Amino acid sequence: MIAYQLNASMVTPALPDMARELHGSVDDISRVSSLFFLAGAIAGVVLSRLSDFVGRKKLLLAVLTVTAVGTLLCALAPSLPVMLTGRALQGSSSAAFQLAYVILNERLNAKVFGTALGVITAINGGVGGLDGYLGGLLADHLGFRSIFAAVLLVGVLAIACVTTLIPDDTGPIAAGRMDWWGSAALSVALVCVTYGVSNGSSDGWTDIATLGYLAATVIMFVVFVAVERRTPTPLIAVEHLRSRQVWPVIATTVLVLSGVFAVINFTVVVISQNAGTGYGLSASRSALLYLTPAAVIGVLAAPLSGWLATKAGWIRVLRVGLVLSTAALVVIALAPLSRWTVFVAVAALGVTYNGLVLTTVNGLGVLQSPKEAPAALPGLNGAAFGIGAGLGIGLVAPFAARGSVSGYSTALWISVGITFLAFVTSLCIASCDAQD
Structure with missing residues (x-):
């Protein structure tokens, strides 16, 4: 899990340094993050x-090996295209989270599962709060390439741990075979929708490329549904996909990822x-003030949130977290240039977002998956994480890249609106759990 999270969060403070050394604009360099999460979305699902069909341990080893290769490419990248290729390979590490959640659910009882899942989710919000700060220090003193060297060491250790410790x-x-045709159709649809929204934000929603991407998204999703209806062992059966327990x-x-992730990991940075x-801060100080606090708080809040969800109900706790996260984003949007107001609001997101929201959406992704396909919904939900993070950055990057107060304000209010929509969709979730 740490191998994935370091790839996601340590790079954030170094984005300005990457833009300078690789000769890219802020808008161009945003793809270093958005492509990572897009690749993770595809790999996860x-x-x-x-x-x-092939086993959890085999997939964990394969995922970590590909991640290590991608990390080495990033460390040596002479140009932005090579960097993006490495980031795409690194994105495959996203699948490790979904595999871990399924393994926990298969081996632990319901009461312990909530807390254990919260521990893993805490890593998803930041490795003890040190990853972002360490990334900033490395970027300031040794350059961004040193970040990937550190991540590679962790990845190699992860491979050793999986080999020796995972049963x-x-x-x-x-039973059955992997649905490769459905996987291909859904993967193309995910790529098209990501680039369609990103292109629409930068070049306009009536731009020919934007319309082409969105049309391709619809076509490929129709193809995906048609394939799933005819496949004996689909990625996820259509009747489950349209159920209020899944979609x-x-x-x-x-x-929620589109709304909150973009604020914490892009706009505020x-x-x-x-x-x-x-605020004119260095990369390390920026990470210390605006990435570390939420991650540190999340380390404590996520396991407690998992425990609370088993008592009060997973859906109920999710909705409370969404309301409180939206309120924190409103505070940031109202005073984006007040560094201490933003500091307090981002720290509050450590409880509401890193704790309550991320823990419960991860838990629901496992608990509501069809019994005949236990890894189906975790995979799709993992894809939703990557797509949401990538889309969020793609939507706000053109506005934040202006470097003006109005640009920042527009980016933040877009995030507020998206997060409120997440609360609206949460009202549609149905569960078999009586507590919910």
């Missing part, structure tokens, strides 16, 4: 389901390091 696979979990979970995850209209 495909590899999680594949583990039902061996005992055989396939599900609102996926929609809520996409929206850009504001804090802008010497003209922002």
